[in-house]
Structures are given as structure tokens and as C-alpha cells.
Amino acid sequence: MSHFRFLLFYFLICFSLLGCNKSAKNNQENGLENIKSLILKMEKGGENLALQMDSVAHFYANLLTQKDSILKNPKPNPYQYSGAFSTNVPGEDSTLSSIIILNLTPDRQKAELEVTLTNVLDSVFASFIRKNPLAVQIYSNSANQVSRVYPAYDAKNIVDPDIDVTKFNFYYEADLEHNPGKGLVWIPDAYVDPAGKGWILSLLHPVYDGPKLFAVLGVDYTVSDIVENYLNSEEGEFVLVNEKGDIVAGKADAIEALSLPPLKNHVYRETVQSDNFRVSDFNLFNSKSREVRQMAQAFLLQKKERFDFKEEPDLKHAVCGQFASISWFLIQVFPTD
Structure with missing residues (x-):
């Protein structure tokens, strides 16, 4: 009888362990399915945006082929x-952009003619913003140091007129050296926006006039809007990181759980001097937790999809999925019950 009870107890333990293992496996699979589904949702949004950006770029390039006829009989220029800086102020006329002809322009007269040639972009930019509520601004920066940004902003009190716009990542990441395919390109790192929008991500598209790069189109999204629209729409704790381990976006609880500093609402109010990337504190490899650093290595370097925590008292495990179109990784962390 005792032997029978022992066997019964043994089988109950085995079935229990099998059930736990199956449950853990299901949790892992469900976590990965959720991650992949969210990545697909974000990539589809990016693809739709890319198609619309491509249309704007083609319109811009076609405009350049007609520059002689347009400038022969130009429409009145609404800018002074x-x-x-253009003298229009934000909110005064919603149809206008902010125009900056930087002091480094090699030919001021030519730059003013460029503004006249490209004024039709204002209506195109306005239409783009209406169709894409997550986009906070769309702009053109030209090789001739002309910047057009829609909607208009307080450029005079934010931008240093002596900067060289071609030295910034939102220009050079789309040039021929960095983008030989001449197509759309994401800036994979979050950086501080010169127009005072805080931490942003940018999608760029070069515009060529024959063989020469004429300008770079860009559209910006704030990190806070990406978190609100995508990450906060799903249950769970998520962080979005680039291939270097820098946090692109994330839920506050997830960032805190990974032993990183709490995110603050960074707003750039100083003179723009150089590229402004997220500080190194917001990097998984610089986490105060040794296990989080190990997790970063497992996900980003070894391309693993799951990491189990053994020492962190508040973390059970994490799963990770990789984007196909950009070097980003989406991580979901699972706190202990």
C-alpha cells in the first residue's frame, strides 16, 4: 500500500512539473507572440508613413525639374x-512654415529664390501632417542652407543661425555616403530636437536635382507619442532599444525595473551646437544590474529570444523580438508575481 502511495505521489509530482513546464512554455510563446504582433503593428505604421514620405519626395523632385518655368513667372512670396529668419510667428498663419536661411548659405539671393521655388511645399506639408497625427513636424533642409519646417515654430529664439545644417544627423544620414540607395532611412537613435520638441525619432528622404543632393526631407515623431500610441496600448512592460542598447522608448515601470534612471521630459531650449543623442545612462549595457547587462548581451549580441532572471528579486524573465526594417529590438520584462 505504501509502495502504491509512493508511485501515486511520484506521478502527481511528474504531472505537476509537466504542467508547470507546459505553462511556462505557453507563457514564453505568448510573450513572444505579443512582442512580434506589436512589432508588426509598428512596422506597418512605418510602412504607411514611408509611402507617404516617398510621395512627398517625388513631388519635390518633380518640382525641381520645373524650376526654370516656375521662377520665370513666380507667385508672390508670402515670406519676409x-x-x-522669416518674420511669421507660430499660430499667426497656419498655412505657412518657418523659413531659415542660415548665415552659412553661399548665396543669399539664390537661397531666397529657392524659397520662392519651394513655397508650394507648404500645402503638401500641411496635408501630410493632417494625415499623420503622430508626426509632429515635417521639414526640408537644403544643401544651400535653407530650412523649411512645418508647422511654424519659434525658430528665432531656438536655432543658432550660424550652424551648418549639413553637419547634423537629420541631414547627413540621408546623403550619398550614408544612404547610397537614395531611399528612405530612419535615424535609429532618439535625439533632442532643435525645434524644442524633446526626444524624437526621424524618418528621412533625400531629394536629388540630377546627380546632386538638393535637400533632405524629414519627418519627426516624439518618443512620448510612440510610447502612448503603441506601447501603452498593450498590457505589459516594454522597452524599445537600438542595436547599441540605447533606449529609444519605453514604459516608465519597465525602465525602472531594468535599473535605469527614470525618464524625464527633456526639452531642448539651448543653442544647437551638435548632434544630441540620448545620454549613455539610458543604455542597457550601463544598467546598475549585472543580470540586466547579461540580458542585453543575450538579446542584442547573441540574438536570443528569452532571458531568465535568477538574482533580480523583482524580475522573472524577459522576451525579445527584432524589427525587420530597422536595427531595433522590442523587449518585454515580466515582474515576479
């Missing part, structure tokens, strides 16, 4: 200038 005070030094480098």
Missing part, C-alpha cells in the same frame, strides 16, 4: 525676413 529678419536676418536669417
Whole structure:
């Protein structure tokens, strides 16, 4: 009888362990399915945006082929200038952009003609913003140091007119050296926006006039909007990181759980001097937790999909999925019960 009870107890333990293992496996699979589904949702949104950006770029390029006829009989220019900046102010006329003709332009007269040639972009930019509520601004920066940004913003009090716009990542990441395919390109790192929008991500598209790069189109999204629209729409704790381990976006609880500093609402109010990337504190490889650093290595370097925590008292495991169109990784962390 005791032997029978022992066998019964043994089989109950085995079935229990099998059930736990099956449950853990299901949890892991469900976590990965959720991650992959969310990545697909974000990539589809990016693809739709890319198609619309491509249309704007083609319109811009076609405009350049007609520049002689357009400038022969130009429409009245709605812009006047005070030094480098157009005099219209934000909210005064919603149909206008902010125009900056930077002091480094090699030919001021040619730059003003460029503004006249490209004024039709204002209506195209306005239409783009209406169709894409997550986009906070769309802009053109030209090789001739002309910047057009829609909607208009307080450029005079934010932008240094002596900068060289071609030295910034939102220009050079789309040039021929960095983008030989001449197509759409994401800036994979979050950076601080010169127009005061805080931490942003940018999608770029070069515009060529024959063999020469004429301008770079860009559209910006704020990190906070990406979190609100995509990550906060799903249950669970998520962080979005690039291939270097920098946090692109994430839920506050997930960032705190990974032993990183709490995110603050960074707003850039100083003179723009150089590229402004997220500080190194917001990097998984610089986490205070040794296990989080190990997790980063497993996901980003070894391309694993699951990591089990053994020492972190508040974390059970994490799963990770990789984007196909950009070097980003989406991580979901699972706190202990």
C-alpha cells in the first residue's frame, strides 16, 4: 500500500512539473507572440508613413525639374525676413512654415529664390501632417542652407543661425555616403530636437536635382507619442532599444525595473551646437544590474529570444523580438508575481 502511495505521489509530482513546464512554455510563446504582433503593428505604421514620405519626395523632385518655368513667372512670396529668419510667428498663419536661411548659405539671393521655388511645399506639408497625427513636424533642409519646417515654430529664439545644417544627423544620414540607395532611412537613435520638441525619432528622404543632393526631407515623431500610441496600448512592460542598447522608448515601470534612471521630459531650449543623442545612462549595457547587462548581451549580441532572471528579486524573465526594417529590438520584462 505504501509502495502504491509512493508511485501515486511520484506521478502527481511528474504531472505537476509537466504542467508547470507546459505553462511556462505557453507563457514564453505568448510573450513572444505579443512582442512580434506589436512589432508588426509598428512596422506597418512605418510602412504607411514611408509611402507617404516617398510621395512627398517625388513631388519635390518633380518640382525641381520645373524650376526654370516656375521662377520665370513666380507667385508672390508670402515670406519676409529678419536676418536669417522669416518674420511669421507660430499660430499667426497656419498655412505657412518657418523659413531659415542660415548665415552659412553661399548665396543669399539664390537661397531666397529657392524659397520662392519651394513655397508650394507648404500645402503638401500641411496635408501630410493632417494625415499623420503622430508626426509632429515635417521639414526640408537644403544643401544651400535653407530650412523649411512645418508647422511654424519659434525658430528665432531656438536655432543658432550660424550652424551648418549639413553637419547634423537629420541631414547627413540621408546623403550619398550614408544612404547610397537614395531611399528612405530612419535615424535609429532618439535625439533632442532643435525645434524644442524633446526626444524624437526621424524618418528621412533625400531629394536629388540630377546627380546632386538638393535637400533632405524629414519627418519627426516624439518618443512620448510612440510610447502612448503603441506601447501603452498593450498590457505589459516594454522597452524599445537600438542595436547599441540605447533606449529609444519605453514604459516608465519597465525602465525602472531594468535599473535605469527614470525618464524625464527633456526639452531642448539651448543653442544647437551638435548632434544630441540620448545620454549613455539610458543604455542597457550601463544598467546598475549585472543580470540586466547579461540580458542585453543575450538579446542584442547573441540574438536570443528569452532571458531568465535568477538574482533580480523583482524580475522573472524577459522576451525579445527584432524589427525587420530597422536595427531595433522590442523587449518585454515580466515582474515576479
